[in-house]
Structures are given as C-alpha cells and as structure tokens.
Amino acid sequence: MPLLAFGAEREDSVFEKLATDFIGDLAVFSPVSATLTGDHSADDQLDQVDTAARERTLARYVEHRSALAAIDRDELSRANQVDAELLRNELDSRIWAIETLREWAWNPLYYVNVSGNAIYGLVARDFAPLETRLANAAARMEQLPQFLSQARSSIEPARVPKIHAETAVQQNQGLISIIDSMIAPQMAAVSATTRTRLNSAIEIAKDAIALHQNWLEQELLPQAAGDFRVGAELYDKKLAFALDSPLGRRDIKTRAESEYEAVRGQMYEIAKEVYLRAHPFTSFPDSPDEPYKQVIIRAALEQAYQQLPPPDGIVEIAKQQLQQATDFVIEKNIVTMPDDPVEIIIMPEFQRGVSVAYLDAPGPLDQGQAAFYAVAPLPGDWTETQVNSFLREYNLYSIQDLTIHEGVPGHYLQLALSNRYPSTLRAVLGSGPFIEGWAVYAERVMIDEGYLNHDPLMRLINLKWYLRAVTNAIIDSAIHVDGMTRDAAMKLMIEGGFQEEREAAGKWVRAQLTAAQLSTYFVGYQEHIEMRRAVEAAWGEEFTLRRYHDQALSYGSPPVKYVRALILGEPIPRH
16 A cells, blocks of 8 residues: 555544544433434433533643644545535634633523523433433433533623623523423323322423522623623624625625615516516616615515415415425426435523524434424514514515525425534534525525515515625624624614514514624625535536535535535635
C-alpha cells in the first residue's frame, strides 16, 4: 500500500474513533439531549447542571478538541474532512457557550426546555415498550427537584432579561400539561409496580414544578434586570458559530436591505395583476412612489385575507394541505418523496411562546419514528381583535406556505432524506441555516413550479413570507447590536413587511429570546440559491430538479458550503 494511502487510512480511522467517542459522550453531556437524538442509554437520567457538572463537561469538550487538533485533516477523506469541520465548529461553540456566553447563568428557558423535553422525549414516540418509557419517565420525575434546585443555584437573577423571565413563567406551567395529557392517560396500560412508582413520581414532579413556578414568579421575575441585547461582540461570535458561513453580520445586512427593496418591487408587480381582476380599468402610474405601491400591495393582500381558517380548524386544514403539497411534489417530480411517518399535532404547552409552528423530526438515531408538525393553538386570553389579526396573517394561503415550509418539500422531507446519510456525527450536528434555508427555498420551488395553478395570491403570499425572512435578518442584528427599539422593529415588520400586529408582536418577543437565530432563514436561502445556480451552470442540459434536489439532500444537513463543494468537486472549505 502506498505510504500516502496508508497515512490517509490511519487518519480516517483516528478521526472516526474520535467521532464515535463524541457521540458516545452525548448521554454524559446531556441525557435529555441524548434521548432526543435517539441514544436511549441514559433515558432514566436527568441532566446535572451544577458547577461541578459544567466543569466536567467543559474538560471533556477540551479533550475532544485537543484530539481533533492532532489529526492531519489533509489526510482525511473528503467526507471526513466535512465532519471534522463540523466537529471543530461544534466543540468551539460549546466551549465558548459555557465560558463566555454563559446562558446557564441568565437564561431560565434553558432549564424549562430541559425539564419539558426530559418527559416529552420519552412519551411522544414509541421507540421502546410503554412500560420501559414510563418507568424512565418516573425516574426522571423523581430527579426533577434536584435538577430545578441546581437550576435556581446557577441562575443569577440580576442578569436575567425580563422577557426571558416572563417567558419562563409562561412555559414552566406547561410542564404539568405533559404529565396530565401524555403520562396519566397511559398509566392503566403498565404494571401495578410501575403505576405505583409513577403516582409517587408525579406528585414529586408537580411539587417541584410548583416550587420552581413560585420562585420564577416571586423571586426571579421581580429581580430580572438583565439586558436582552447581547451586543456586537457576543452577537458576532454566536452568529459565526450558528451560520458557519463566509457571510458575516455586515454582509447579511447589506444583502437583506437590497433584497428588501427587490421583494417589495416584485410584490407590487403581482399586486397590480391581482388589483386589475377587481378593477380592470385601472391605469397605474409609470413611476409610482412608495406610498402608492404600499396601497396597491395592501389592497391585493386583502383579497388573500378573505380566505380565513376557522380558529379551531388550523390543524385539520394543515393536514389537508400537507397531502395536497405531497401530491404536487410527486406529480412534478421535484424530489424523491420519503415514506417516513409524519403527524400534525397541537404544540406542547411548554414549547409555546416562541414560534407558531415547528417540525419536530425524530432523532437521527431513532429509525422509523414519526416526525411531528406542531402547530400552536390560539391563546385563550386573546381578544377578538388579536384573534382576527392572527387569522389574517395565517390565512389559507399562508397556512399552505407554512405547511410547505414545515412539511413537504420543506423540513419533514429534507430531514427524512438527509438523515439517511450514514454519518451519525453529521446528523447530530445538522446546520440550522441549511435546514431553514432549504425550507424557505422549498417554498419558492413550489411556487415556481406552478403550485395552486399559478394563483397570483399564492405567489404574493409566498413573497410576503420571504420578505419575513428578509426582515428577520434585518431586525436580528439591528435589535441586538444597533439598539433597534420595539416601535422601529414593529414598523419595519408591519409597514415594510406587511405583517399583522400579532405576528410582528410575536416576532419581537422571539428576536429578544433568540439572538442570531432569525438570520438563519435568509442566509441559508441565499446560500441554497447560489449553490443551485452554480450546479445548473456546471451540469448544463443534464440538470433536472429531482436530480439536483436528491443529490443536495444526500449528504446530510451540513452547512451549504460543504454540500456545494461535494457536489461540484471543489476543495472542502476550511475554517
């Protein structure tokens, strides 16, 4: 065997062992996260979140990083070069998060999410016999008092932003609903021994949740005085880790502001077509000013807003539209259609308050389990005006766009196909910009292929949704770095982006809670579009949508720059 080949084989072997060791440590770092990925070796354990546990975890991350640094990445296979870059970014990110960002000291939502997922992750899917899963749920509920006590000891109330405290107060109460709606109804199906343990564990958990709720309301909330704006230094670093992209904050701002003008121009052209249907003798000025365009676009959008779902019927409509989108993808031969199960569900209460919908895919190690397209119900305390605002934003066309994004050919389809890639490490370290960017790209593909028979209202709503991704990217850094006020953000979203008040108000809350996340949609979409153009140019007449989409999704979900390099045979980008 040539010396070079032997060296490459050795380095691949060393790296693959490191990757296996890292995956094996997932249950040590966080038993709850391990459960969600499909590693069920520690399903009866709850995370340790005290100082000693953080120090142990940090030391292990540093060990992994040192081992990775000792590997000659030039000697790795192209596939392992990609995985090595993903692992480097992940380890650097996790070490920075513990040492510098320190959300464990000021973000109570982290602990609420771990608490909720600790139980939800065991009972939502049938990955093991019910008896086993509920016995593990009992074990975790028994450990909940210690976990929440460690959480309270870790949090520094004066550093907690008020919006984070308020949202934690809201979400923590939802933990009870998981127990009452997902565990209690199934207890009759388990043994008497397990049922007795569950009854005791439920009382322990509910007492712990009530104690934590009282602390959140009576101690944390009154003292919460932290600034939710993370500032330029932390924002830029967090953005770099989240995106793993050549694009930085200033690049994104420049692109987004340019797209903002371009998309509004496209909306005006389509709005004229819609407007002429109702007013066929209208003459439009050759050089309309922005206020004129605004009126015409709003008038056209009002036609879409006449198609409203019933307040209690959004889930049923989403089910119908998911089938409709699936049929269209098959008919147009857009991409291979997976047969993995998918269910549309009411969003669990402990997850509400951040987004209207999400796709909860099974962990990459859980084969054959259902994906959940979760939709949040309308809050019961909303006024009639607020309900109407929400339904106008999520009209039947918008729910269709949402279903494409979350379902087919968006998140559900992409993750089902991408998780077939054999690298467990790559599946666990999936890229948010690739995943979110694909979903935004999928919306555009469906429209370009003539979904809903080229209905201009569907095209107009799709552009409005893309404009939402654009304004998301603008406000993300503007809020956290430039000090954008709520009024300025609301004006940009409502007047500039044509969003309804309820959507914009919810996005203001989300922007405060999730620095650097709102940029992932726009950046990912931009990178997907650029990759497709490059592949179209390279393949020429051999390019077809299905061939391209199938290949683009065959490498897992790494950042787009790596997929582009793999498709086009370019050098693997290095940090």
